[in-house]
Amino acid sequence: MAKTNTIITIGRQFGSAGREIGYQVAKDLGIKLYDKEMLDRAAKESGICQELFETHDEKPTNSFLYSLVMDTYSLGYSSGNYTDMPINHKVFLAQFDAIKKIADEGPCILVGRCADYALEEYDNVLSVFIHADLDSRIRRIARIYDLTDAKAKDxxxxxxxxxxSYYNYYSNKKWGAAESYDICLDSSVLGREGTAEAIERLIEIKEREGDKKL
Structure with missing residues (x-):
């Protein structure tokens, strides 16, 4: 049984180990982590093809595929506003719905994809942003992908x-800004294990303080 009732959303700078930290928290708390799985779920439930979710995944809206697929896909839907909606918006809305359905099933961790924005009306959500100093991110990405420091930085x-640009476009908040999240943590200061531990402590505090309000 899960050791929490909280849904954790994780925004993360590339190279900050945000996803790996999320996996550690998920393991410790006995809950599921959703990363690309959100796309699979959204594709399955919306009937929009999987490739489109991959193409638009946390990317700005000016996808070259947009003009190619727009006409094809809009033919499959009933008349009205949804038909005229650009495909990137359809993909986002399908993902938005999938995130809410996943959250309704119980405590979990959702990585990226504006999950904090999708769930902003939920009380049992802790939104976290994980960042790290650039040098440590460069070292990590250079090691993982076997790149030079310059290529890793790029x-x-x-x-x-x-x-x-994806987050700022679809949400009413600014990516990486402290006021957009409940908490921002620097994994280059706390380390991966320390950051995971900090999130777990914060969940305990949030649930304890939430119980006091009841």
Missing amino acids: MIVKTDKKRA
Whole structure:
């Protein structure tokens, strides 16, 4: 049985080990982590093809595929506003619905994809943003992908830019800004295990304080 009733959303800078930290928390608390699985779920439930979710995954809206698929996909839907909606919006809405359905099933961890925004009306959510100093992120990405420091830095800058523009476009908040989340943690200061431990302590505090309000 899960050791928490809380849903944790994790936003993360590329190279900050946000997803790995999420997996550690999920393991410790006995709950599931959803990363790409959100896309699978959204594709299955919406009937929109999986490739489109992959193409638009945490990327800005000007996808080259947009014009190619727009006409094909809009033919499959009933008339009205939904038909005229750009495909990137359809994909986002399908993902938004999938995130809410996953959250309704119980405590879990959701990584990226504006999950904190999708669930902002839920009381049992702790939204976390994990960041780290650039040097430690460069070292990590260079090691994982076997890149030079310069190429690792380029990959980090581009990935973060995509994530930021996706989040800023679809949500009413700013990616990486402290006021957009309940808590921001620096994994280069706390370490991976320490960051996971901090999240687990914060969940305990949130649930304890929540019980006091009842």
